[in-house]
Amino acid sequence: MIVGFIGLGIMGRPMAKNLISAGYKLVVYDKFAKIDDLVTLGAEKGTSNKDVASRSDVIITMLPNSPHVKEAILGSGGVIEGVKSGAIVVDMSSIAPAASQEVGAALKAKGVNFLDAPVSGGEPKAIDGSLAIMVGGDQKTFDTVKPILEKMGSSVVLVGDVGAGNVTKLANQIVVALNIAAVSEAFTLATKAGVKPQAVFDAIKGGLAGSTVMNAKIPMILDGNFKPGFRIELHIKDLQNALDTAHNLGVPIPLTAEVMETLQGLKNDGFAANDHSAIVRHYEKLAKVEVRK
Amino acid sequence: MIVGFIGLGIMGRPMAKNLISAGYKLVVYDKFAKIDDLVTLGAEKGTSNKDVASRSDVIITMLPNSPHVKEAILGSGGVIEGVKSGAIVVDMSSIAPAASQEVGAALKAKGVNFLDAPVSGGEPKAIDGSLAIMVGGDQKTFDTVKPILEKMGSSVVLVGDVGAGNVTKLANQIVVALNIAAVSEAFTLATKAGVKPQAVFDAIKGGLAGSTVMNAKIPMILDGNFKPGFRIELHIKDLQNALDTAHNLGVPIPLTAEVMETLQGLKNDGFAANDHSAIVRHYEKLAKVEVRK
Numbered sequence: 001m002i003v004g005f006i007g008l009g010i011m012g013r014p015m016a017k018n019l020i021s022a023g024y025k026l027v028v029y030d031k032f033a034k035i036d037d038l039v040t041l042g043a044e045k046g047t048s049n050k051d052v053a054s055r056s057d058v059i060i061t062m063l064p065n066s067p068h069v070k071e072a073i074l075g076s077g078g079v080i081e082g083v084k085s086g087a088i089v090v091d092m093s094s095i096a097p098a099a100s101q102e103v104g105a106a107l108k109a110k111g112v113n114f115l116d117a118p119v120s121g122g123e124p125k126a127i128d129g130s131l132a133i134m135v136g137g138d139q140k141t142f143d144t145v146k147p148i149l150e151k152m153g154s155s156v157v158l159v160g161d162v163g164a165g166n167v168t169k170l171a172n173q174i175v176v177a178l179n180i181a182a183v184s185e186a187f188t189l190a191t192k193a194g195v196k197p198q199a200v201f202d203a204i205k206g207g208l209a210g211s212t213v214m215n216a217k218i219p220m221i222l223d224g225n226f227k228p229g230f231r232i233e234l235h236i237k238d239l240q241n242a243l244d245t246a247h248n249l250g251v252p253i254p255l256t257a258e259v260m261e262t263l264q265g266l267k268n269d270g271f272a273a274n275d276h277s278a279i280v281r282h283y284e285k286l287a288k289v290e291v292r293k
Numbered sequence: 294m295i296v297g298f299i300g301l302g303i304m305g306r307p308m309a310k311n312l313i314s315a316g317y318k319l320v321v322y323d324k325f326a327k328i329d330d331l332v333t334l335g336a337e338k339g340t341s342n343k344d345v346a347s348r349s350d351v352i353i354t355m356l357p358n359s360p361h362v363k364e365a366i367l368g369s370g371g372v373i374e375g376v377k378s379g380a381i382v383v384d385m386s387s388i389a390p391a392a393s394q395e396v397g398a399a400l401k402a403k404g405v406n407f408l409d410a411p412v413s414g415g416e417p418k419a420i421d422g423s424l425a426i427m428v429g430g431d432q433k434t435f436d437t438v439k440p441i442l443e444k445m446g447s448s449v450v451l452v453g454d455v456g457a458g459n460v461t462k463l464a465n466q467i468v469v470a471l472n473i474a475a476v477s478e479a480f481t482l483a484t485k486a487g488v489k490p491q492a493v494f495d496a497i498k499g500g501l502a503g504s505t506v507m508n509a510k511i512p513m514i515l516d517g518n519f520k521p522g523f524r525i526e527l528h529i530k531d532l533q534n535a536l537d538t539a540h541n542l543g544v545p546i547p548l549t550a551e552v553m554e555t556l557q558g559l560k561n562d563g564f565a566a567n568d569h570s571a572i573v574r575h576y577e578k579l580a581k582v583e584v585r586k
Contacts, residue, residue, distance in 0.1 A: 097486060120497070120500045120501065120502075121500065121501075132496065132497070132499065132500045134496045134497075155496070155499060155500075157492070157495060157496040158492075159488055159489070159492040159493065159495075159496050160487065160488045160489060160492060161487070163486075164486075164487070164488045164492070167482070167483050167486040167487075167488045167493075168483060168488060168492070168493050168496050168497065170479075170482065170483075171479035171480065171482060171483040171488075171493050171497065171502075172479070172496075172497045172500065172501075172502045173502075174475065174478055174479040174482070175475045175476055175479045175497070175502035175504075175507070176501050176502050178471060178472070178474065178475030178478070178548070179471070179472055179475055179502070179504060181471065181548055182467065182468045182471030182472055182475065182548070183468055185467055185471070185546040185547075185548055185549055186463075186464035186465070186467040186468045186471075187464065188544060188546075189460070189463065189464060189467070189535070189538065189539050189542070189544045189546060190460050190461065190463075190464045192542045192543075192544045193390060193456075193457075193460040193538065193542055194453065194454070194457070194460075195452055195453045195457045195460045195461060195464075196452070196453060199450070199451075199452040199453060199457070199461070200452065200460075200461050200464050202450060202452075203425070203427045203448070203450040203452050203461050203465075204413070204425070204427075204461065204464065204465045204468070206425065206448060207413045207414065207425045207448075207465065207505070208413065208414075208465075208469050208505050208506060208509065209413075209464075209465045209466075209468035209469050209472070209505070209506075210504065210505040211468075211472060211503065211504030211505065211506070211507075212500070212501050212502070212503040212504065213501060213502075213504070214468070214504075216501065242482070245482065245486065246482050249482070249485045249486055249580075250485075250580065250581070251481060251482045251485045251576075251579070251580040251582075252576070252579045252580065253478040253481075253482060253576075254478075254551060255471075255474055255475070255478055255548055255551060255552075256478055258547060258548060258551070259548075283544075283545070283546075286544070286545045287542075287543065287544040287545065288543070289544075
């Protein structure tokens with residue numbers, strides 16, 4: 001089985017390396033990134049999205065957002081022009097669910113099965129192959145590519161039809177953004193009230209207020225360490241997709257909308273490349289206090 | 294050592310019982326609740342707040358909110374009129390930090406030490422003695438009463454000076470309210486988008502979006518079970534104290550303010566006695582969908 005891999009950035013590159021390490025034969029292509037290191041490891045060099053598709057049984061894409069995925073798969077010289085009938089395309093990018101459905105429908109008309117399979121966990125988990133992968137599509141296609149996905153992720157879950165993977169990813173990103181905002185409001189208030197944030201953390205982390213966000217981000221905030229992790233500019237992208245999706249469906253998500261405005265302000269203040277835990281900077285600025293050790 | 298216990302409602306009664314079980318000699322009083330069961334267990338009956346104070350070395354209060362605590366301790370016939378110099382007063386109610394500081398200062402002027410020691414965990418953990426207790430006050434007073442508090446809680450943490458216990462409790466309640474709102478927005482969107490909420494839960498609970506709130510409340514929501522737990526009307530009280538405290542300190546907490554408005558709407562809709570997981574009902578109503586199995 002030949003696996004095509006398109007999009008070899010911060011996430012795609014280590015994911016592709018894990019497939020090579022697992023013994024898969026890869027054909028790789030990226031419009032911008034150098035791929036020499038992957039060729040050295042044994043991957044074949046593709047010359048275009050179409051070329052990769054024509055040489056592969058399963059084609060994986062890992063790109064920034066909906067327009068890039070639509071261009072790479074449906075555009076001129078795209079996957080759809082080269083893909084073999086019966087092949088499977090798996091888009092692992094985090095994009096709008098409606099874009100997943102559009103791509104899936106166009107491929108289906110060509111006899112090609114499609115899964116949307118966005119991931120959670122960031123670069124460290126891409127490197128060690130322990131991503132959480134949320135998959136939308138049919139059971140048979142899922143079963144066929146599951147062994148491949150399991151080389152990149154420790155949790156591979158079929159959550160529904162095409163698009164459901166990205167809906168689940170958006171739900172994940174809403175919860176993460178709001179949970180960061182929650183600890184930001186709470187710890188800014190406590191700090192301004194004169195209570196040491198480390199003491200608050202120790203007192204409440206074991207109870208109903210406890211969360212993975214609190215455990216992961218409060219130590220970073222207390223150290224003033226906003227090195228990503230997951231960049232604010234990427235969370236802006238995800239929340240834009242969440243808001244678009246919600247509005248198309250008529251679902252008001254007002255707190256998400258407010259966090260989006262907070263992120264816009266942080267971007268203007270020069271924090272776009274900070275970890276999303278820098279949401280706390282917004283509250284610190286408003287309250288004239290820093291949540292530090 | 295004689296322990297006075299004032300306020301024997303849903304929380305105070307099982308807490309007092311745990312002290313009796315542990316061998317403490319109690320004098321108990323409640324303005325409204327019957328206390329015959331506690332007398333049967335061996336407690337002595339106090340006739341007023343003042344009377345309890347005059348007969349006790351440590352006086353614990355467990356009352357609904359700031360005005361009740363100020364009335365019971367500082368009011369006519371209150372603790373302050375009977376308390377012995379050198380005694381210790383421990384208020385375990387969840388009240389405004391400023392009220393804790395006012396009570397503490399008044400008692401200090403009489404040579405009486407004071408701790409604010411609000412709890413988290415609700416009735417079940419009050420019954421089994423596993424509350425989280427967040428304590429504000431000085432180290433020596435804390436050390437003296439810690440053995441008593443450990444009969445009611447499994448986590449007893451000194452977080453700072455008088456008032457810090459309630460600041461920490463407010464931080465806890467902000468995070469809990471916002472984390473419930475976070476899963477409510479996310480799961481309402483996913484459900485309206487046609488993805489099964491159970492699948493979303495399974496896919497994201499192990500990642501960065503995971504939280505104690507998600508694990509505790511999503512199963513309740515999926516079952517349509519809004520039996521408290523912790524009632525919306527009590528969370529309204531806590532968020533009012535959080536907003537008052539924040540505004541006094543000049544700390545904007547806009548997401549907390551918005552959840553407060555959501556809770557007001559839910560109260561108007563007749564859900565004041567629902568568990569706070571019923572925050573999801575607000576989003577369900579807006580989106581015309583139910584997040585159920």
